[in-house]
Amino acid sequence: MSKLTLLSVPFGLGAGIPGSEQAPQYIYRLGLLQLLQRQGCTINKLKEVIGTGMPSPAIPVPMNHSEEVIKTGIALARAVKAVVASGQFPFVLGGDHSLAMGTLAGLTAHYKKLGVIWIDAHADMNTELTSPSGNMHGIPLAVAQGRAQLSLSHLLPGAGTIAPGNVVLIGARDLDPAEEALIQAEGIACFRMADIRRLGIHAVIAEALRIAGDAADGIHLSFDIDSIDPSEAPGTGTPVRHGLTADEAREAIRLLGLSKRLTSAEFVEVNPLLDRMDQTSMLAMELIVLLLSSMKS
Template sequence: MKTPPRIALLSVPFGLGAGNPGSELAPRHLLHLGLLQSLQQLGCHIDEQKDIGEAGIQIPSIQLPMKHSAEVIATGTALAGEVYTVVSAGQFPFVLGGDHSLAMGTLAGLSAYYPRLGVIWIDAHADMNTESTSPSGNMHGIPLAVAQGRAQLSLSHLWPGAGIVSPANIVLVGARDLDPAEEVLIHSAGIACFGIADIRKLGIDAVIAKAIRLAGANTDGIHLSFDIDSVDPTEAPGTGTPVQGGLSSEEARIALRQLGLSARLTSAEFVEVNPLLDRADQTAKLAVELIEVLLSNLRN
């Protein structure tokens, strides 16, 4: 019987990349709700738990026309270093955010170790705007453009040796609120995008199977980036950019279980829970459950 991997739980209480305050409170809140204890009871091997901050990090000289870009870059740099250290030690990094701008730090650290990285992005949004196309100026809307080398900011600004992620190995799941520039990029680059209509037509099992196949083709591993706003706001209201018509909580459970069981998954992150916008901890409790489903099914 295969043994569970050694998980490094990296909490990042950072929310300045988002438009609404509150996601920075999520890591502590989810842990307060018993996440760590539940994972241990489920047999997850939590090898290390660490909080990541920006203290002591030298901010790169690059100047961006984006909100809080210096703080985002500093935090991403700190996170990238921890992620690189964790994967180099043979651990499975699980990043608990925080807003989705953190993905730049995660991907910087991962791409420095895995030259050919696949990414499954479960999110209501594509997060593929650049500094010049972003309607909001919020840094959580640009990570996948940065990862592809299409923005002024690059992953290598955050961590030496970081590479880029090939569009052929990026898969969007649940996207339903795309800006015009993102739609153009997705079409022109041939990025796989499974919207809610595709999920309802094919079934979440088939969509995730396809996502694993596409993101895993000729790659060193797959990173899962899960944004809670992928779930319909009737079930997950506590997030900063809710979009109607999302995944059901059951579809999210099925997807995360299937991904956890895949031998191709090498890292994951969970972002955009906002306790200040939640109703009676509905979203936070669902987040705890979904994380448990993912990590309790991991196997080497």
């Protein structure tokens, strides 16, 4: 693994429920940096990204808190691009999943054929017109594929798009009709919980790496904590039952780290305000340390 830059983004307005903006500092207070140090993971740079005072692109986005989301996306895109250009591994700690637009904008300005492994209870492929909630954490993959009014290049000039054939969804189980139709029409790889239970997490991760990495020049992991069943990760804003077990999540993360094929990663949607005795925050911290320590071993 290249040297690590940790970008914390205390932003939660892309979600419908407050609290995810508190996750980065909360997870730091629980001891993330100390645990990484004990595992021999060297953080070359630690930076907080806040999107204040930046102009939004001249495009109307009829969604909740769109101006704030876009400003944060612009700031994050610039930060991620700079990290990648310096030859380091960007790790983004959110915050809600709308942040992925900024992450992917920064990455696609560098990687011209980026693969994405999206571990999430949701596909996040609604658009401004199909979103039932109007919350922008539900549109980042549509934006990244060039299917929305907002595009990654609005956040960062020179950003590209993600090809449907290089996207892999893992753990999806709460999909809206427009998302289901898109997945079927484009043949997007989607490993639902029934597939994971039938094939096993080892086979699913191996296939995900193959699909996302097929002729790709980089692979990004976007991990939403709501991919895990709320019985083990209750502290998130949009929980969905019958998800990954914590052990399945641990094994998935371990295998992805050991593959040495990831070029970037983000963890999102931990909400300390909704947690029970820090259960979700502690699990997220464990998974982050597992990923980064596996990558260096």
